[in-house]
Amino acid sequence: MALTAVDIYKRLPQTNCARCGSPSCFVFATKVALRQEVIEKCVVLSEAELKDLKVVIGEVRTVMTEAGANAYAQAAEEIKGRIRDIDFRRQANGLGAQYLKEDDKEYLSLILLNHKYKVSKDGDVIKDDGGSPTAWAKIFLIIYINMRGEGGIKNEWVSFGGLPKTFAKQKSFKDNSEDVLVKNFSGKKTQLKTACNSLGGMDVSSEFKSDMAYRFFVLPKIPFLLLFWDEIPEEGFPARVKILMDRSVLAFIDIESLVFLAERFARELVKQGFGDS
Ligand code: SF4
Structure with a gap:
């Protein structure tokens, strides 16, 4: 039987604790299938479960090598x-x-x-x-x-940590989206501006106290607000990024997918700014 990234996901603890460094078990499973991660990084698995999964992954790798398949594509097909x-x-x-x-x-x-x-x-x-x-x-x-989204946007910006039941995922949200932007755009405000414009962002800097503010409609009912404070080396201040979302966001996407969406959003900005995916 052909095994996919979803098969790996089904055998993971599905706690989305992010201790493996991925924002969720689903993302981790996909990376493992793509050989971008090793299964041993899931520290929640017991020794027996790990042993069992290694067998599964062995099959996935064979199938994927033979088919030249992509784990994301497989996951997309499955859902x-x-x-x-x-x-x-x-x-x-x-x-x-x-x-x-x-x-x-x-x-x-x-x-x-x-x-x-x-x-x-x-x-x-x-x-x-x-x-x-x-x-x-x-x-x-x-x-x-x-998600069959119902209802409207509340027009109230909140941080990821301000949403309910996000405590366990706050670190991975920051590491995989906000910190990625800090790392890439620190001291490069012009490139970030170009990237935001390319991605259809609306410059709303005049409405906020940050150095730069852009609003995006990532999906029709999922707006993101990107706030950027550039570094001030002479005063020892590092750059800062906050990605805010509307308080209604969980009516339109689950928490786990939201973490992944923010990660993808950050990567797309980097790609637009520097041509890197
Ligand atoms: S370590 Fe990663 S794969 Fe394992 S349970 Fe936590 S999030 Fe899931």
Whole structure:
């Protein structure tokens, strides 16, 4: 039987404690399948569980090497079916998406990080500009639609730590998104500005006390506010970054996926700023 990153995930403790350095068990499983991480880094597994998982991973590696597959793509394929039973016409408004019917096929049209996508009920994702959607874009679109978002944005910015039940994941949120931006953009405000503009951010610096503030609609009902204070070397102040979100965010995405989304958001900014993924 072909095993995937999801198979590894199913055998992990699923506590999302982040002690392995990944923001969640799902992200860790994907990295292990991609050979970017070693399973031993999950410190929660017992010796017996670890031994068992090593066997599983051995199979995954064989399958992936033979197929040249990508674990993100596999994960995207596996979650496609989750939206089949959703009433697209009814949910479109709540998700901030547009309902489309073309050739008897139903779609939701929605924007993810400045790119427009069409998602069919079979979970197929089409990028509006004709390019190929990345596997992680597919994953977020399916997860977002599957939340069947209802209600509006509250227009109240909160930090990740200000959301309920996020304590265990605060470190990984900071390490994998805010600190990535600090590391890459410290002393490089112009590059960050360029990256924010490329990613469709709106400059709202005049509304905040930080050196720079940009608002993004990462998904139609998920705005992020990026606040940046640049370093002042002569005074010994390091750069600081805060990523804030609307208080309503957990109506539109689960905590684990939000951590992953912020990580992806940071990486996209780095990519736009320096051409690095
Ligand atoms: S160490 Fe990583 S993989 Fe293991 S339980 Fe914690 S988050 Fe999950």
